[in-house]
Amino acid sequence: MKLIFERGTEGQHLSLMPACEVPEVKLRQTREQPLPLPHISENELTRHYTELSMQVHGINNGFYPLGSCTMKYNPKINEDMASLPGFSAIHPLQPESTVQGCLEVLCRAEKYLCAITGMDAVTFQPAAGAHGEFTGMMLIKAYLRDRGDTARTKIIVPDSAHGTNPASAVMAGFTVINIRSCADGGVDLEALREAVGPDTAGLMLTNPNTLGIFDRNILEITRIVHEAGGLCYYDGANLNAVAGIVRPGDMGFDVVHLNLHKTFSTPHGGGGPGSGPVGCKAPLRCFLPGPAAAEKNGKYLLVMPEKSIGRVKSFNGNFLVVVKALTYILTLGRKGIPEASENAVLHANYMMSRLKGTYDIPYGPFCMHEFVMSLEELHRRTGVSALDIAKGMLDSGMHPPTMYFPSIVHEALLVEPTETESKETIDDAAELFLRLFNLAQTNPGLLHDAPVSTPVRRLDEVGAARNPVLRYEND
Amino acid sequence: MGTYVPTTTAERKQMLDAIGVKSIGELYAGVPEGLHIGNNLDLPEGLSELEVRAAVTAAADKNKVFRTILRGAGAYNHFIPAAVRSITSREEFVTAYTPYQAEINQGILQSIFEFQTMICMLTGMDTANASVYDGASAAAESVTMCRERKRVKAYISACANPQVIQTVKTYCFGSDTELILVPEKDGKTDAVALASMLGEDAACFYLQQPNYYGQMEDASEIGEIVHAAGAKFVMGVNPIACAVMKTPFECGADIAVGEGQPLGLNLAYGGPYLGFMACVKPMMRRLPGRIVGQTADVCGARGYVLTLTAREQHIRREKASSNICSNQAHCAFTAGVYMAAMGEAGLKEAAGLCISKAHYLAGQMEKELGWKLKYGGEFFHEFVAECPCPDEVLQALEGNGILGGLPVEGGILWCVTEVVPKAELDRTIDIIREVVLP
Numbered sequence: 038m039k040l041i042f043e044r045g046t047e048g049q050h051l052s053l054m055p056a057c058e059v060p061e062v063k064l065r066q067t068r069e070q071p072l073p074l075p076h077i078s079e080n081e082l083t084r085h086y087t088e089l090s091m092q093v094h095g096i097n098n099g100f101y102p103l104g105s106c107t108m109k110y111n112p113k114i115n116e117d118m119a120s121l122p123g124f125s126a127i128h129p130l131q132p133e134s135t136v137q138g139c140l141e142v143l144c145r146a147e148k149y150l151c152a153i154t155g156m157d158a159v160t161f162q163p164a165a166g167a168h169g170e171f172t173g174m175m176l177i178k179a180y181l182r183d184r185g186d187t188a189r190t191k192i193i194v195p196d197s198a199h200g201t202n203p204a205s206a207v208m209a210g211f212t213v214i215n216i217r218s219c220a221d222g223g224v225d226l227e228a229l230r231e232a233v234g235p236d237t238a239g240l241m242l243t244n245p246n247t248l249g250i251f252d253r254n255i256l257e258i259t260r261i262v263h264e265a266g267g268l269c270y271y272d273g274a275n276l277n278a279v280a281g282i283v284r285p286g287d288m289g290f291d292v293v294h295l296n297l298h299k300t301f302s303t304p305h306g307g308g309g310p311g312s313g314p315v316g317c318k319a320p321l322r323c324f325l326p327g328p329a330a331a332e333k334n335g336k337y338l339l340v341m342p343e344k345s346i347g348r349v350k351s352f353n354g355n356f357l358v359v360v361k362a363l364t365y366i367l368t369l370g371r372k373g374i375p376e377a378s379e380n381a382v383l384h385a386n387y388m389m390s391r392l393k394g395t396y397d398i399p400y401g402p403f404c405m406h407e408f409v410m411s412l413e414e415l416h417r418r419t420g421v422s423a424l425d426i427a428k429g430m431l432d433s434g435m436h437p438p439t440m441y442f443p444s445i446v447h448e449a450l451l452v453e454p455t456e457t458e459s460k461e462t463i464d465d466a467a468e469l470f471l472r473l474f475n476l477a478q479t480n481p482g483l484l485h486d487a488p489v490s491t492p493v494r495r496l497d498e499v500g501a502a503r504n505p506v507l508r509y510e511n512d
Numbered sequence: 513m514g515t516y517v518p519t520t521t522a523e524r525k526q527m528l529d530a531i532g533v534k535s536i537g538e539l540y541a542g543v544p545e546g547l548h549i550g551n552n553l554d555l556p557e558g559l560s561e562l563e564v565r566a567a568v569t570a571a572a573d574k575n576k577v578f579r580t581i582l583r584g585a586g587a588y589n590h591f592i593p594a595a596v597r598s599i600t601s602r603e604e605f606v607t608a609y610t611p612y613q614a615e616i617n618q619g620i621l622q623s624i625f626e627f628q629t630m631i632c633m634l635t636g637m638d639t640a641n642a643s644v645y646d647g648a649s650a651a652a653e654s655v656t657m658c659r660e661r662k663r664v665k666a667y668i669s670a671c672a673n674p675q676v677i678q679t680v681k682t683y684c685f686g687s688d689t690e691l692i693l694v695p696e697k698d699g700k701t702d703a704v705a706l707a708s709m710l711g712e713d714a715a716c717f718y719l720q721q722p723n724y725y726g727q728m729e730d731a732s733e734i735g736e737i738v739h740a741a742g743a744k745f746v747m748g749v750n751p752i753a754c755a756v757m758k759t760p761f762e763c764g765a766d767i768a769v770g771e772g773q774p775l776g777l778n779l780a781y782g783g784p785y786l787g788f789m790a791c792v793k794p795m796m797r798r799l800p801g802r803i804v805g806q807t808a809d810v811c812g813a814r815g816y817v818l819t820l821t822a823r824e825q826h827i828r829r830e831k832a833s834s835n836i837c838s839n840q841a842h843c844a845f846t847a848g849v850y851m852a853a854m855g856e857a858g859l860k861e862a863a864g865l866c867i868s869k870a871h872y873l874a875g876q877m878e879k880e881l882g883w884k885l886k887y888g889g890e891f892f893h894e895f896v897a898e899c900p901c902p903d904e905v906l907q908a909l910e911g912n913g914i915l916g917g918l919p920v921e922g923g924i925l926w927c928v929t930e931v932v933p934k935a936e937l938d939r940t941i942d943i944i945r946e947v948v949l950p
Contacts (some may be wrong), residue, residue, distance in 0.1 A: 350645055
């Protein structure tokens with residue numbers, strides 16, 4: 038495919054700007070570097086991106102069981118609501134009296150997310166899950182500093198955690214203690230007891246964890262951390278299995294982040310924008326980023342929390358994403374939210390039951406919203422790896438599951454069907470998984486070569502990193 | 513109640529049978545008994561699409577949409593071509609995730625590669641990443657790029673956007689980096705003070721161009737001061753201004769970052785926007801976040817992949833250069849389409865219109881209202897005008913559908929973009945005249 042810089046001819050352009058109707062003024066010092074942006078007609082511009090879009094796999098193109106990413110359907114009404122001029126054309130620094138609707142959206146979304154998480158307050162400034170993790174870690178840091186508790190410098194993270202967890206803790210100035218998981222995939226209580234102490238600032242935990250297992254010792258885990266004087270941080274990446282059924286606040290968590298682009302159906306946009314609101318219990322509320330929306334005597338206003346950690350982003354976070362998530366919550370309501378969770382769990386277990394007995398599924402007997410398979414044995418026997426199976430799926434038009442994560446499972450495929458897929462789709466996908474397993478025995482070479490029907494075949498990633506070409510050069 | 517679950521009752525039963533359980537509840541056996549909230553979820557009843565539309569629209573209607581916006585201060589009301597809105601709403605781009613499977617996501621990867629290229633063209637820098645959350649977090653991440661073992665202090669101009677300063681401060685509190693504010697003098701960074709402040713422990717200095725007050729800084733001169741102290745020079749730039757002003761590269765910047773919202777994104781009450789980050793080649797591997805690189809497939813065909821991942825959290829965990837995972841991909845895509853639609857000529861025309869119209873309004877305020885500009889330096893599309901009664905002026909404008917400038921110390925910070933017609937600027941002057949000149 039041509040790059041946009043390889044299309045068009047000098048002299049082609051769109052007709053966008055009017056003539057200048059006031060006396061012209063120019064800067065004294067101007068750029069001398071050329072600005073070789075595309076020269077292209079509107080027709081060709083549109084064709085270029087249409088062509089690109091035909092080489093993109095979105096949820097609307099087909100099944101997308103990308104574990105831990107929750108690729109559920111993105112409702113159209115959400116997009117419609119976010120594009121209302123009453124939201125999209127609002128300047129972030131308008132007077133409060135002229136943005137009562139925006140502030141109402143933030144306040145209502147906060148109230149509902151508090152109900153779902155069992156927290157007392159929520160900030161919408163963080164733009165993504167990892168940004169929320171950083172914000173949450175900063176809350177814990179500020180809370181401990183405020184108490185004069187400067188010896189607590191360590192954050193405990195299980196080895197099954199997302200890579201963002203340890204990275205976020207370090208950005209907030211903590212040292213990370215990694216602890217092992219036990220055979221059933223849960224936190225090893227002995228390892229946790231050994232790890233906690235007077236230097237413990239807190240624990241970061243995803244529950245259900247990245248193996249798709251709800252940790253049955255959750256109350257004991259949070260108790261151990263609290264008794265040692267630390268705080269518990271809930272990574273909400275997998276809240277979509279339990280939203281409306283159990284609340285992180287009741288599990289003993291003090292701080293949570295949510296991914297509105299996972300649990301609350303907002304689109305992933307090819308890798309953002311997401312939204313990573315952070316909720317906390319009352320004692321941490323005064324440290325939240327600000328200013329935050331609040332209601333007083335029927336009027337909405339912006340207030341700065343008393344001991345705020347400050348800003349983590351300009352303005353009010355990814356506001357339009359919050360509008361979409363609020364639309365989703367209002368649509369589903371008190372019965373629909375748990376219904377979505379239950380069906381996510383049902384679908385995952387059903388798909389797992391179809392693959393059990395063929396694929397090695399190391400954790401069980403049941404899963405939550407996702408399950409992990411290990412292709413280690415298949416790989417040893419046939420030479421076909423998790424990567425090969427994934428690439429084989431591409432030829433059938435299905436997006437593969439997450440590969441090689443969590444890293445504690447060898448040759449892992451993490452499968453998350455979500456609640457918005459039909460039984461028919463799940464059955465078709467299961468059939469494909471089974472066919473590919475067979476193919477691995479009978480003709481592994483085909484899988485090593487896959488994909489063959491995609492716009493490009495397997496790409497040289499090592500070469501890309503060794504000799505980085507990160508921009509188009511016109512020469 | 514609304515639902516997006518397609519599974520019928522009969523199918524549910526089939527699935528439960530296949531799993532070998534009687535109810536979905538059995539699948540939650542791992543959840544401790546007392547933790548189930550049962551019917552106690554404190555949310556309203558779900559709604560039909562018709563009702564939801566009415567409810568959310570009612571909230572939108574409580575906001576005031578201004579016909580004319582003369583306020584910037586970090587978020588700018590620029591013209592967005594129809595082609596940009598149409599192209600970027602294609603649902604393949606909207607509903608995909610990070611292109612982990614490169615073979616079926618060349619469209620996203622190539623669009624990011626094109627975005628990276630265009631950001632390099634605009635800033636003059638060598639390499640750009642696939643975006644971060646916004647301009648403020650881009651500034652904060654740039655500090656991390658510059659920190660070295662013995663260079664641990666970060667400096668930032670007091671003339672930078674206050675929200676950027678606050679965000680950098682938060683990140684610095686996280687990493688225990690000392691952040692020092694370099695004072696303002698006559699609406700610009702005090703270069704003499706800067707020279708005296710930077711020592712051997714200085715990691716970097718952040719300069720905003722044009723600065724918060726709209727003033728054009730003497731960036732090249734400041735770059736020389738920063739480099740003389742052995743520190744890195746970071747410039748936070750307005751991307752529209754970049755089309756005409758001396759580029760960060762020409763000013764000697766090691767890193768150029770900025771708020772990408774002016775490149776085709778709605779004001780949207782503050783987000784989603786995007787932060788762009790570009791740097792000189794030697795700092796390439798210090799960039800945070802996703803980066804797309806060109807490579808070839810097994811048959812030698814050109815293709816694109818996420819690359820240099822050894823910097824990233826999913827590989828390096830606690831040793832990663834940043835924790836960023838999701839960025840603002842769709843916003844970066846939008847910015848790329850915008851730059852392609854505008855082209856060199858369109859972008860330079862837009863920048864030129866901004867400058868000319870802002871100077872026209874400033875001139876009319878001096879001539880017609882007798883107001884003084886607070887600072888005498890060269891400016892782009894924002895300026896501070898002294899004003900005897902800002903509240904009254906802004907209220908009168910608001911009543912006429914005009915969002916006036918932002919009240920700041922000593923006056924009002926005005927912004928004029930290409931979308932405001934001359935007649936509207938004249939009307940603005942007329943409305944203000946009625947308030948201030950009895």
